[in-house]
Amino acid sequence: MKRFFVALILAMLVSACGISEATTRQMTPTELGLSSLRTLAQNRGISIGTAVDVKPFRKEPLYNSVLAHEFNLLVPENQMKFALLHPERDTYDFKDADAMVAFAKANDMQVRGHTLLWHLSVPRWLSEGNFTRDELMDILRDHIYTVVGHYRGSIIAWDVLNEAIDANGYIKDSIWQRVIGPEYIDLAFRWAHEADPQARLFYNDYGAERRGQKADALYNFVKGMLERGVPINGVGLQMHVGLTASPDPQEFADNLKRLAALGLDVDITEMDVLIQNSKVKGSLEKKFAEQGRLYGENFQVCVSAPNCKAFVIWGFTDKYNWAVSFTGRPDKPLILDESYRPKPAYNALLKVLSEK
Numbered sequence: 001m002k003r004f005f006v007a008l009i010l011a012m013l014v015s016a017c018g019i020s021e022a023t024t025r026q027m028t029p030t031e032l033g034l035s036s037l038r039t040l041a042q043n044r045g046i047s048i049g050t051a052v053d054v055k056p057f058r059k060e061p062l063y064n065s066v067l068a069h070e071f072n073l074l075v076p077e078n079q080m081k082f083a084l085l086h087p088e089r090d091t092y093d094f095k096d097a098d099a100m101v102a103f104a105k106a107n108d109m110q111v112r113g114h115t116l117l118w119h120l121s122v123p124r125w126l127s128e129g130n131f132t133r134d135e136l137m138d139i140l141r142d143h144i145y146t147v148v149g150h151y152r153g154s155i156i157a158w159d160v161l162n163e164a165i166d167a168n169g170y171i172k173d174s175i176w177q178r179v180i181g182p183e184y185i186d187l188a189f190r191w192a193h194e195a196d197p198q199a200r201l202f203y204n205d206y207g208a209e210r211r212g213q214k215a216d217a218l219y220n221f222v223k224g225m226l227e228r229g230v231p232i233n234g235v236g237l238q239m240h241v242g243l244t245a246s247p248d249p250q251e252f253a254d255n256l257k258r259l260a261a262l263g264l265d266v267d268i269t270e271m272d273v274l275i276q277n278s279k280v281k282g283s284l285e286k287k288f289a290e291q292g293r294l295y296g297e298n299f300q301v302c303v304s305a306p307n308c309k310a311f312v313i314w315g316f317t318d319k320y321n322w323a324v325s326f327t328g329r330p331d332k333p334l335i336l337d338e339s340y341r342p343k344p345a346y347n348a349l350l351k352v353l354s355e356k
């Protein structure tokens, strides 16, 4: 009885203070002003995706409800990288990545696997192991068979290899390159294909969206793979851009076209628009407007290209974004603000999807 009266008084207080129902419980995506990008994207036959940060994914229900409401493609931001998935030679830790794959399944989303091989994700047991070439080939084959095999049928596309070439087309230094030699690349794709013949296999890199040396290097790199009969289906263009560093739309479109002529798909895999450290002066409002324009412009190029079938943003709320851990400067590079409300960037994507 006493409990009943306490609850009654509390309810009266809440109502007397004018606190609305929506502030005492979690707001829904619709109440936040979100329309569901994924619904429109589905109608246009394109996948709209985001990287998922494990921390909010594990503890913040609103993060997950917005994620499932807005996107039909999920990319674990870090949880499928070699160093996290394979922390000891005989230990694989699939816990977090499995949770994300299960979430995607439960919410009718596809999953991109990121990434089997990246020279910046090498666990200590590997870098300090003094392995011979044969041992390292065994380790690489075991890793790819185990990981791709574990997710066989659940992953639509794998970034098999990430950021392996420089702007001159040279293969970057890595334990794989040093000990196995450049063949490690073809082997990785072949093993991934053997482990899951249905998964689409991608080479993923940055700075190759516009015309120029890096784009040419990437083009020649993947062309070489195709000529050698390597099973590669596409290229991931990351698209980390800034207010004064976004590709010319025509150059970007031409680039997609020449990759299409090789028979390759192009996924936009990590789009965001950094607003700090740019020469654009003025209010935050002005920067957000320009940021939105660039999101829209690049998305439009992708939507218009028959071989660009997935557009992935590297996170979705400014509350959780990779920029500060990388540049040391806080930034607001994403499409929703810290309260999950739409920014001009969100509306720009919506507009592209709404137009015929």
Ligand code: G3I
Residues within 6 Å of the ligand: 077, 078, 081, 121, 162, 238, 270, 322, 325, 326
């Ligand atoms: O979560 C731990 C925290 O517990 C610990 O205290 C802290 C100390 O360093 O580290 C935290 O982990 C960090 C993790 O991000 C989560 O924030 C790692 O150090 C940090 O290295 C990791 O950075 C990731 C980075 O790749 C390196 O793996 C970023 O989240 C991720 O956005 C970034 O993603 C890359 C793509 O994979 C490839 N393309 C470029 C892109 C941006 O750099």
